[in-house]
Amino acid sequence: MSNFIDEIQIRIQAGHGGAGSVHFHKEKFVEFGGPDGGDGGDGGDVVFLADTRVITLEQYLPDRLYSAEDGQAGTGNQRHGKNGADLILKVPIGTQIFDFETRELLYDFTKDGETVRLAQGGRGGKGNTFFKSSTHQTPRFAQPGEDGQRFSILLQLKLIADIGIVGLPNAGKSTLLAKITQAHPKIAGYAFTTLSPNLGVVRRHEDLYRYTVADIPGIIEGASKGVGLGLSFLKHIERVRGILFLFDGSNLYLEEELSMLRNELGSYNEALLQKPYLLVINKIDIWDDPNFSLEVQKSYSHLGEVFLISADKDINLDALLDKMDEVFFPDQIT
Ligand SMILES: Nc1nc2c(ncn2[C@@H]2O[C@H](COP(=O)(O)OP(=O)(O)OP(=O)(O)O)[C@@H](O)[C@H]2O)c(=O)[nH]1
Numbered sequence: 656m657s658n659f660i661d662e663i664q665i666r667i668q669a670g671h672g673g674a675g676s677v678h679f680h681k682e683k684f685v686e687f688g689g690p691d692g693g694d695g696g697d698g699g700d701v702v703f704l705a706d707t708r709v710i711t712l713e714q715y716l717p718d719r720l721y722s723a724e725d726g727q728a729g730t731g732n733q734r735h736g737k738n739g740a741d742l743i744l745k746v747p748i749g750t751q752i753f754d755f756e757t758r759e760l761l762y763d764f765t766k767d768g769e770t771v772r773l774a775q776g777g778r779g780g781k782g783n784t785f786f787k788s789s790t791h792q793t794p795r796f797a798q799p800g801e802d803g804q805r806f807s808i809l810l811q812l813k814l815i816a817d818i819g820i821v822g823l824p825n826a827g828k829s830t831l832l833a834k835i836t837q838a839h840p841k842i843a844g845y846a847f848t849t850l851s852p853n854l855g856v857v858r859r860h861e862d863l864y865r866y867t868v869a870d871i872p873g874i875i876e877g878a879s880k881g882v883g884l885g886l887s888f889l890k891h892i893e894r895v896r897g898i899l900f901l902f903d904g905s906n907l908y909l910e911e912e913l914s915m916l917r918n919e920l921g922s923y924n925e926a927l928l929q930k931p932y933l934l935v936i937n938k939i940d941i942w943d944d945p946n947f948s949l950e951v952q953k954s955y956s957h958l959g960e961v962f963l964i965s966a967d968k969d970i971n972l973d974a975l976l977d978k979m980d981e982v983f984f985p986d987q988i989t
């Protein structure tokens with residue numbers, strides 16, 4: 656089982672600026688040289704970088720302090736202290752960073768290679784050389800370095816999937832994902848096999864275009880209030896383009912299940928109900944009577960088109976992909 660962490664609070668600390676130096680030039684036979692204290696180095700910044708190779712936030716430890724390097728102090732002979740190195744923290748695409756106290760959204764990563772400097776390192780202090788003037792020939796002071804910024808943030812990962820497969824536990828969501836993408840989710844005949852969303856890529860028309868599909872853990876009544884795997888995974892479907900509702904054909908309560916699912920999605924976020932969706936019944940291979948399919952479609956005709964498949968036995972999967980193009984990606988079809 657993968658240990659999928661999708662929300663974590665950490666603290667970040669940019670480097671302190673190095674102190675400016677108080678120093679006087681020393682030379683043989685020169686008793687008192689002028690001031691030559693160098694400036695302190697700047698503290699390093701804390702930088703976040705989105706990287707496609709990173710897929711979870713599990714490398715981060717809760718409440719841990721992540722610090723960039725401090726700047727070094729300036730020294731004599733006007734030597735500038737070394738700047739502190741930036742701390743670069745990699746996060747998956749889809750990560751949002753919030754200020755932990757105010758919950759203000761600080762950054763939203765959507766592209767590979769995107770960076771943001773979240774905590775600025777403190778400036779190094781000026782050495783006493785800087786303060787020399789005609790009226791002040793021998794300043795015996797220098798500036799201290801400034802403090803680096805420090806605060807608590809919340810990292811939250813939302814999968815960026817184009818399509819979400821939503822359904823009750825055991826409907827066959829993972830089986831479908833495994834059939835239409837290269838993903839290898841765990842599949843088993845019991846509820847809540849999938850504990851965290853799985854993501855796969857569908858390649859269409861000899862790779863003319865691709866889209867991502869997420870298999871969301873089973874949703875049960877009360878999910879939006881935290882029942883079952885609950886809320887934590889509803890947020891992964893907030894950004895999808897469309898929803899594929901999958902129902903178990905061995906247990907036909909489509910209307911009740913659909914209204915429960917839509918109710919949970921809607922209580923979590925109204926906007927989810929505005930997205931295009933498809934109704935799909937899975938496991939039709941267990942229907943022995945060939946006329947049963949027609950009857951089922953007829954009885955649900957008031958809900959619109961209901962698509963019938965068997966993910967496991969590969970029935971109607973190509974047609975389903977065509978249908979998905981039509982419903983979810985009309986702009987891609989030429
Ligand atoms: N007969 C039949 N069984 C299927 C079909 N598709 C999936 N199954 C079976 O249904 C069971 C559940 O499949 P999963 O893909 O794990 O279901 P899920 O919706 O991902 O379940 P959770 O992760 O628990 O929510 C497994 O035993 C599958 O083999 C199908 O088309 N026909």
Ligand SMILES: [Mg+2]
Nearest residue numbers: 828829848849
């Ligand atoms: Mg599953």
